[in-house]
Amino acid sequence: MRAGQPTSTEAVPALRCRGVSADYDERRVLDGLDLDVGHDEVVAVLGPSGAGKTTLLYAIAGFLALSAGEIRIAGRVVATKDDATPPERRSVGMVFQHYALWPHMTALEIVAYPARRTGASRAEARASAMTLLERLGIAGLAGRRPAELSGGEQQRVGLARALNGDPKLHLFDEPTAHLDSALRGVFREEMASRRRETGVASLVATHDAAEALAVSTRVALLRDGAVAQLGSPRDVYERPVDLWAALLTGSASTITAHSEVVGDTLALTIAGAHVVAAGGAVRSARAGSLDSSAVLIRPDWATLEGPLGGIVRVVRYEGPHTDYTLETAAGSVIVRELRAPRFEPGARVGWSVQRAWVLAEPTPRP
Amino acid sequence: MTDALDRARHLPLAVSLVILTGVVLIPLGRLGAEVVGGGWASIDRALFDRDAGRAVLHTVLVAAGTTALALPLGTALALLTERSAVPARSMLRFGILLPLLVPAFVLGFSWGQAYGPSGLTDDLASLAVPGLFGPIGIVLVQTVDTAPLAYLIIAAGLATRSEPDLERAARASGASRLDVLRSITLPLLRGPLVAAGAVLFAASMEAFAVPVVLGVPAGFGTMTTRMYQALQRSAEPAAFGEAIVLALTLVVLAAIVLAPVERSLRHPGSATRTGGPEGSSVGPPRRSGTVLLAGAATVYLLLGVGVPLMAMVLTALTKAAGLAPIPANWALTHFADALRGSAIGALGRSAALAVAAGFALLALGGLVSWVERRPMGRSLGSLVSLTFMLPGSAVAIALIVAYGRWLGDTIAIIFIAYLAKFWTLAHRPLSGALDRLPPDLERASRASGAGRLTALRTITMPVLAPAIIGAFALVFLFSLHELTMSSLLAAPDTQTLAVVTLNLQQLGDRGATAALALLVTVATVGATAPLLVVRHVMQRRMGQGA
Numbered sequence: 001m002r003a004g005q006p007t008s009t010e011a012v013p014a015l016r017c018r019g020v021s022a023d024y025d026e027r028r029v030l031d032g033l034d035l036d037v038g039h040d041e042v043v044a045v046l047g048p049s050g051a052g053k054t055t056l057l058y059a060i061a062g063f064l065a066l067s068a069g070e071i072r073i074a075g076r077v078v079a080t081k082d083d084a085t086p087p088e089r090r091s092v093g094m095v096f097q098h099y100a101l102w103p104h105m106t107a108l109e110i111v112a113y114p115a116r117r118t119g120a121s122r123a124e125a126r127a128s129a130m131t132l133l134e135r136l137g138i139a140g141l142a143g144r145r146p147a148e149l150s151g152g153e154q155q156r157v158g159l160a161r162a163l164n165g166d167p168k169l170h171l172f173d174e175p176t177a178h179l180d181s182a183l184r185g186v187f188r189e190e191m192a193s194r195r196r197e198t199g200v201a202s203l204v205a206t207h208d209a210a211e212a213l214a215v216s217t218r219v220a221l222l223r224d225g226a227v228a229q230l231g232s233p234r235d236v237y238e239r240p241v242d243l244w245a246a247l248l249t250g251s252a253s254t255i256t257a258h259s260e261v262v263g264d265t266l267a268l269t270i271a272g273a274h275v276v277a278a279g280g281a282v283r284s285a286r287a288g289s290l291d292s293s294a295v296l297i298r299p300d301w302a303t304l305e306g307p308l309g310g311i312v313r314v315v316r317y318e319g320p321h322t323d324y325t326l327e328t329a330a331g332s333v334i335v336r337e338l339r340a341p342r343f344e345p346g347a348r349v350g351w352s353v354q355r356a357w358v359l360a361e362p363t364p365r366p
Numbered sequence: 367m368t369d370a371l372d373r374a375r376h377l378p379l380a381v382s383l384v385i386l387t388g389v390v391l392i393p394l395g396r397l398g399a400e401v402v403g404g405g406w407a408s409i410d411r412a413l414f415d416r417d418a419g420r421a422v423l424h425t426v427l428v429a430a431g432t433t434a435l436a437l438p439l440g441t442a443l444a445l446l447t448e449r450s451a452v453p454a455r456s457m458l459r460f461g462i463l464l465p466l467l468v469p470a471f472v473l474g475f476s477w478g479q480a481y482g483p484s485g486l487t488d489d490l491a492s493l494a495v496p497g498l499f500g501p502i503g504i505v506l507v508q509t510v511d512t513a514p515l516a517y518l519i520i521a522a523g524l525a526t527r528s529e530p531d532l533e534r535a536a537r538a539s540g541a542s543r544l545d546v547l548r549s550i551t552l553p554l555l556r557g558p559l560v561a562a563g564a565v566l567f568a569a570s571m572e573a574f575a576v577p578v579v580l581g582v583p584a585g586f587g588t589m590t591t592r593m594y595q596a597l598q599r600s601a602e603p604a605a606f607g608e609a610i611v612l613a614l615t616l617v618v619l620a621a622i623v624l625a626p627v628e629r630s631l632r633h634p635g636s637a638t639r640t641g642g643p644e645g646s647s648v649g650p651p652r653r654s655g656t657v658l659l660a661g662a663a664t665v666y667l668l669l670g671v672g673v674p675l676m677a678m679v680l681t682a683l684t685k686a687a688g689l690a691p692i693p694a695n696w697a698l699t700h701f702a703d704a705l706r707g708s709a710i711g712a713l714g715r716s717a718a719l720a721v722a723a724g725f726a727l728l729a730l731g732g733l734v735s736w737v738e739r740r741p742m743g744r745s746l747g748s749l750v751s752l753t754f755m756l757p758g759s760a761v762a763i764a765l766i767v768a769y770g771r772w773l774g775d776t777i778a779i780i781f782i783a784y785l786a787k788f789w790t791l792a793h794r795p796l797s798g799a800l801d802r803l804p805p806d807l808e809r810a811s812r813a814s815g816a817g818r819l820t821a822l823r824t825i826t827m828p829v830l831a832p833a834i835i836g837a838f839a840l841v842f843l844f845s846l847h848e849l850t851m852s853s854l855l856a857a858p859d860t861q862t863l864a865v866v867t868l869n870l871q872q873l874g875d876r877g878a879t880a881a882l883a884l885l886v887t888v889a890t891v892g893a894t895a896p897l898l899v900v901r902h903v904m905q906r907r908m909g910q911g912a
Binding site: 061062063088089090092093094096097098100102103114117118145146147148161162171 | 804806807809810811812813814815816817818820824825828829831904907908909910
């Protein structure tokens, strides 16, 4: 695992997990996990289902006990193997996957609830709740109960509730899993503006790579209950630790090629032809000259012009772009073009590589 | 505070076990010991006496007949309301469950007023159901009385086991409506069908109200009516000896019938289904067919419940037997007669008992729901569920054997009987609601800064409120209706309203009986209906399905 450094200059991170292990039904779900979230950071926890994302959030919020390790929130130890601060005293605001809105209350009462728990009077709590609902553009729904709200509206009420308790750390469990794509965009913008306004640290669990890359300052890839890679969105997308990490963060193909790092660039020999691509750099997974190693190519790193040859096997039109799956001497490659399809399956085409990444030892695919 | 809660962790389990032992296990143990202590001679005398042996045979035959009629009826009604585009679905559902609101002895008595000799139809059209007083009548009325039970079990089974999509998949694969019923729906329902059959059989065996109203006048005895008559002659030791042997025999018979389905009784499936609109008809609606079936169901409900209740009302209102039931002959004299004796006191006693049992069992049901979610208490809920299947007569006689010396002839022993028999009626709704309660609701409240007790007070309890009201209503309703145990346990000054009504009926005063039976029915419906309405409104506001 690579330890990423929090981008914050603050000495005390909003969240610090050290060696956190947790069991569920006698199965180890979190296994020695380390993770820091700086005081103004948004860290996305990206992983396939079953990787332990929700378990991690529940452990941080205080809904399950640790088997080992330590969790600190704003410098204060809130959980160890033997001791746990109850959830209500951990200063977290959580947005639940299925929103968990209380069916017997109105939106206003739900949002006012956390403020009431911190000792605010009914009037004060309602006033602050109303302000939040206004900021989120749903003040008109204040008197409705959850059963009368749409999914997107429920989600905003859940968000408003999480914001109204003056939390030190926000926890989001698959915040957009049940929203349609238009609402997801709205939610991401809200996340971004909220971060600018409040500067409160957030941890977002998601299985959606595009969302993880879009909302976060850093991304943690979660595999088998531990962090497999941690880095900026560009880091994890352009320099994945292995094939599993590469496929978790987006579409990719691997070909067999001879590669040589030359300064910032990568000199590739693919099926006898030579190309020079970006992606050498200093932090390449493997340096120097390598024979027939696995080279990772994202669809957007390749073009349908160039010295390399291939045959179109599959054409997939997705609106903004078209993906071609090429059969080449070095293996199957997906190439993306930002235009409508211009080749039929079976066509013989030329292609090239603008950027590539030499993978470390092969690992199992996710 | 957290520590205190943790330290008290085993207290609820201990309390529930002590109460269960006291109200069920000790009495049953004492009953068994008493029978064994009496030796073979008393068993032989009780069971192989010609009359007693015949009572056992009658009980089994009536149960078999009732099951054979009520199971297909309940199944057909469930398929009609849950699997076809029937018009006025919710009205029909309500109508089908309506007999549950009518006490069994009221149903039996009102059938006599409607279809018996010199009953309403006899007077109007010289039509009477032959053999109404006797096994045929008992089977018919018990069918109407128990069909809602089968309906509930099968409808729940349809909701959990046979999801509409499974049937739609069969239709899409080319199966006709009938093919689907035969090859998909009924096979998936095998479990619920077997369970419903066993429950109907057991419920009919332990039934007392209908046999005592329709069987005793014709000299047709079942085990429960024989136990009742034996206790009427309680001065004779031999009679009581026979009663305890019959009680234990009834427990054994119920155990034999229910043992194969015991698992499904302990763990009824929770109602979840994949999508699909309400009622989920499979395939395009066929208006004419379903209208016809809905019409048939309505006629059944009218003949089974509507006409008899109307006949009872007319009997209660008409001044004297033999007069035509027209407004000119109406008077309230029967009501005055009915209320003259011990009825007023009994009404208060019944209401107090029902309310007390309701609150006590809310506490006990909540206790067991909590305990069974902890590692050591898992099986406690199952055990409590099984107590409902104990025949009421056996529970009552076991309580007399165990505690009669101290509590006999007091209202306390009736109260204990209600606790023993109805515990699960409160436990099941609460436990089911807890199962359906998303755990994230409480977590969200804790994450919002609420402590354990605050979360319980502000979130969990309000969300569970409809289930709490429903559980109370159920116990309240069953307690007001209860006749089997109350009639065995009541002393002259501890009679409940149901017992007073039965005594009037046994004395042969039709008018006064009808008046009092009407009051009992109106009182139960009048007290229960508002609770159910409030529960319904709360559920709707929270977006919970019925």
